[in-house]
Amino acid sequence: MSLLNRIEIKTAEEIALMRRAGAVVGQTLEILRVSAKPGVSLQELNAIAAESISSRGATPSFLGYGVPPFPAVICTSVNDVIVHGIPDDRVLLDGDLLSIDCGAIVEGWHGDAAITVAVGSISAEHQKLSDVCRESLNAGIAAMVAGAKLTDISHAIESSINAAGNYGILREYTGHGIGTSMHMDPAVPNYGPAGKGPKLSVGNVLALEPMITLGSAQTQVLDDDWSVASADGSWASHWEHTVAITASGPQILTLP
Numbered sequence: 001m002s003l004l005n006r007i008e009i010k011t012a013e014e015i016a017l018m019r020r021a022g023a024v025v026g027q028t029l030e031i032l033r034v035s036a037k038p039g040v041s042l043q044e045l046n047a048i049a050a051e052s053i054s055s056r057g058a059t060p061s062f063l064g065y066g067v068p069p070f071p072a073v074i075c076t077s078v079n080d081v082i083v084h085g086i087p088d089d090r091v092l093l094d095g096d097l098l099s100i101d102c103g104a105i106v107e108g109w110h111g112d113a114a115i116t117v118a119v120g121s122i123s124a125e126h127q128k129l130s131d132v133c134r135e136s137l138n139a140g141i142a143a144m145v146a147g148a149k150l151t152d153i154s155h156a157i158e159s160s161i162n163a164a165g166n167y168g169i170l171r172e173y174t175g176h177g178i179g180t181s182m183h184m185d186p187a188v189p190n191y192g193p194a195g196k197g198p199k200l201s202v203g204n205v206l207a208l209e210p211m212i213t214l215g216s217a218q219t220q221v222l223d224d225d226w227s228v229a230s231a232d233g234s235w236a237s238h239w240e241h242t243v244a245i246t247a248s249g250p251q252i253l254t255l256p
């Protein structure tokens with residue numbers, strides 16, 4: 001089956017299982033959002049996430065993922081780190097902009113979502129950066145309807161960001177299909193013209209995840225082999241939801 005022409009279709013029962021995984025992710029992110037205060041370390045947030053996921057009968061998606069194996073349960077990306085930051089003993093400071101990415105597995109099905117959190121009081125510029133990224137995620141979700149084309153989502157995300165100002169939209173990192181693996185075809189770029197790629201159908205499930213910076217879209221992978229930072233040091237935001245196309249329209253699976 002060529003996934004260039006077709007996106008995997010899940011049954012309603014499968015989507016229900018994905019919603020259970022997604023709820024674990026959503027609940028965990030809500031606990032982390034409240035916990036991410038000045039003085040708290042990234043490792044402490046990771047421990048909170050591990051406890052939240054296991055206490056809900058789920059398994060973390062990220063721990064041991066990839067090469068080298070990702071060493072934690074969540075990604076914590078601070079300020080100029082955009083995605084894939086590894087939680088360490090860094091202590092959050094007032095004014096930090098933290099993105100937290102979380103994935104969980106229930107009965108073999110994955111949920112994947114990310115939020116950007118204001119630590120203490122942040123600047124208006126950084127709050128807008130996060131708001132613009134979150135709003136573009138909502139625009140992408142709204143475009144995720146049966147009969148539309150895959151890149152209608154991409155174009156909706158990009159248009160939403162560009163209408164809000166001048167932001168770097170990452171090109172090397174994209175949204176993705178998700179199901180019995182965390183990352184599946186197709187890639188879902190956060191930019192590009194509408195009307196291309198496979199037609200969207202009821203039963204498609206995609207993780208949409210715009211990543212933007214206050215500067216350029218150029219990135220660099222840091223020495224830990226995971227953290228993706230902006231090349232110019234500009235601060236970044238990342239928001240993500242796992243979303244299913246149902247008969248009644250797009251449904252976010254990763255709500256608390």
Ligand code: MG
Pocket residue numbers: 101102103112113114209240
């Ligand atoms: Mg994610």
Ligand code: MG
Pocket residue numbers: 112113175176207209240
């Ligand atoms: Mg993802």
